Amino acid sequence: MGRYTGPACRLCRREGMKLFLKGDRCRMSKCAVDAGRPAPGVHGARPSKKTEYGVQLREKQRLRRFYGLQEGQFKLFFQRALRKRGVTGEMLLQLLELRLDNLVFRLGFAPSRRTARQLVLHGHVTVNGRRANVPSMVLRAGDRVETKARAKSQALVKKTLDAQSRELSSWLAVDKDGLKGEVLRVPTREEIAPFVNEQLIVELYSK
Numbered sequence: 001m002g003r004y005t006g007p008a009c010r011l012c013r014r015e016g017m018k019l020f021l022k023g024d025r026c027r028m029s030k031c032a033v034d035a036g037r038p039a040p041g042v043h044g045a046r047p048s049k050k051t052e053y054g055v056q057l058r059e060k061q062r063l064r065r066f067y068g069l070q071e072g073q074f075k076l077f078f079q080r081a082l083r084k085r086g087v088t089g090e091m092l093l094q095l096l097e098l099r100l101d102n103l104v105f106r107l108g109f110a111p112s113r114r115t116a117r118q119l120v121l122h123g124h125v126t127v128n129g130r131r132a133n134v135p136s137m138v139l140r141a142g143d144r145v146e147t148k149a150r151a152k153s154q155a156l157v158k159k160t161l162d163a164q165s166r167e168l169s170s171w172l173a174v175d176k177d178g179l180k181g182e183v184l185r186v187p188t189r190e191e192i193a194p195f196v197n198e199q200l201i202v203e204l205y206s207k
Contacts, residue, residue, distance in 0.1 A: 056201065108161050120134070
């Protein structure tokens with residue numbers, strides 16, 4: 001199954017909440033979720049009975065779409081979290097948050113995760129001074145993300161940083177003049193995604 005190329009707002013409407021798939025544009029007044037538009041489809045406006053499986057599935061889809069992953073990719077990250085020591089749900093959130101494309105977005109180098117993924121794929125960033133073009137690369141504390149030393153790369157990132165309105169996460173550091181950032185530490189559960197109940201996702205995959 002290929003990547004989703006349809007309207008981003010449709011996914012937010014399906015989940016009934018803002019996933020910020022368009023970055024700062026999602027904070028504008030014409031947002032479909034703020035406007036109260038129903039979920040897509042013929043039966044979108046009709047309330048449906050929620051089963052235990054349905055609630056777990058929605059939670060998984062919400063998190064998967066938030067980070068812009070396909071089902072296969074998301075399942076691989078869950079399996080990696082399962083092998084790590086600690087609470088599986090929390091390990092999953094940390095792995096997703098430490099993905100290179102997410103970090104490029106969190107540092108303010110890109111307005112959305114989709115754009116951040118393109119920056120990485122097109123070779124506009126480096127990790128610890130080395131070429132990095134794999135969006136799913138998981139970084140660790142102490143790793144540095146820098147904009148490649150070429151005019152086109154730096155112009156793209158500088159434009160986004162200058163228009164930045166989001167607050168930087170406390171577990172990251174950014175040098176706007178040098179167009180680079182660093183992972184200070186692994187984020188805690190509360191610093192990642194308070195809107196999701198990851199335990200429901202663990203229960204879904206445990207069936």
